Amino acid sequence: MWGFIFFILISFQSPLAFCDGQIDSPPIVDWLAQAQEGPPHGQETVPVEPPSPPVIPEHPPLLQDSIRRQILARRLSLYFVGKHTSAHLPAFLEILESHFRIEKRIESALIDDGFSPWRIFHNLPDIRGVLFNHTNSDRENPLLSQRTLLSHLEQIERNGTRQSLPYRRVRRAINNLEIWLDRYGSTYPEKLSAYECGFDPFGDARISLNKIDLFGFWSMMAFLLILTIGFLYEWKRGALDWE
Numbered sequence: 001m002w003g004f005i006f007f008i009l010i011s012f013q014s015p016l017a018f019c020d021g022q023i024d025s026p027p028i029v030d031w032l033a034q035a036q037e038g039p040p041h042g043q044e045t046v047p048v049e050p051p052s053p054p055v056i057p058e059h060p061p062l063l064q065d066s067i068r069r070q071i072l073a074r075r076l077s078l079y080f081v082g083k084h085t086s087a088h089l090p091a092f093l094e095i096l097e098s099h100f101r102i103e104k105r106i107e108s109a110l111i112d113d114g115f116s117p118w119r120i121f122h123n124l125p126d127i128r129g130v131l132f133n134h135t136n137s138d139r140e141n142p143l144l145s146q147r148t149l150l151s152h153l154e155q156i157e158r159n160g161t162r163q164s165l166p167y168r169r170v171r172r173a174i175n176n177l178e179i180w181l182d183r184y185g186s187t188y189p190e191k192l193s194a195y196e197c198g199f200d201p202f203g204d205a206r207i208s209l210n211k212i213d214l215f216g217f218w219s220m221m222a223f224l225l226i227l228t229i230g231f232l233y234e235w236k237r238g239a240l241d242w243e
Contacts, residue, residue: 054156054157054158054159054160054161054163055160055161055162056105056108056109056156056157056160056161057108057109057111057112057161058108059107059108059111059112061104061107061108062107062117062120062121062124063121065100068100068103068104069096069100072096072099072100072103072128073096075128076092076095076096076099076143077092079141079142079143080092091146094146095143095146095149098146098149098150098152098153099128099131099132099149101153102131102132102149102152102153102156102166103124103127103128103131105156105161105164105167106127106131106161106166106167106170107120107124107127108161109161109162109167110170110181113162113183114183115181115182115183116181116182116183119180119181119182120181123179123180123181126173126178126179127170127179130166130169130170130173130178130179131166131169131170132144132149135169152164152165152166
């Protein structure tokens with residue numbers, strides 16, 4: 001019993017002794033001073049770069065806003081057949097606004113990636129089908145819900161247009177040739193390969209007539225003579241008479 005009381009008194013005496021100065025207080029680490037002094041000698045701090053803002057390209061639109069809204073409204077009305085009441089109007093307007101904003105963002109990103117604006121303009125109906133409809137065409141309502149459209153807009157604003165699901169869907173459709181878009185000055189082996197003549201071209205087609213020698217000149221004259229004889233023969237037979 002007395003031993004336990006003695007242990008309690010010793011335990012309370014130590015912190016009191018620190019405060020009275022009878023026992024040296026433990027050293028207190030000045031963390032603020034160390035932070036101001038910098039890292040230890042020989043160690044370098046790596047600067048932390050702030051996160052880069054999302055990339056959302058913006059280009060002049062291919063359609064006026066009023067015309068785009070009219071086209072999108074006509075397309076959207078096909079999915080609201082039998083729902084032309086005032087109760088369905090708010091949902092119609094919300095989806096229309098989401099379609100309008102998503103299409104402009106995707107259109108600007110495609111132009112920024114070098115795709116031909118002319119091709120984009122003429123393929124807008126197919127692009128809208130990829131952006132606003134489910135990939136499964138067997139669904140009773142193939143139109144994407146307003147909740148899904150809002151999540152797509154959030155992805156664009158948070159991560160950038162190219163990192164969003166609607167843009168990736170459009171690029172997948174382009175890669176699968178479901179949407180035919182080409183870039184400015186784009187070349188590929190099939191485009192550069194020989195056609196019609198059946199063999200690869202050689203030399204330069206832009207040859208000055210001054211470089212043609214006498215043999216080449218008379219060869220052209222003989223060719224023109226053969227054409228003239230054939231023309232006179234057909235004329236004599238009456239093949240050129242108009243009936």
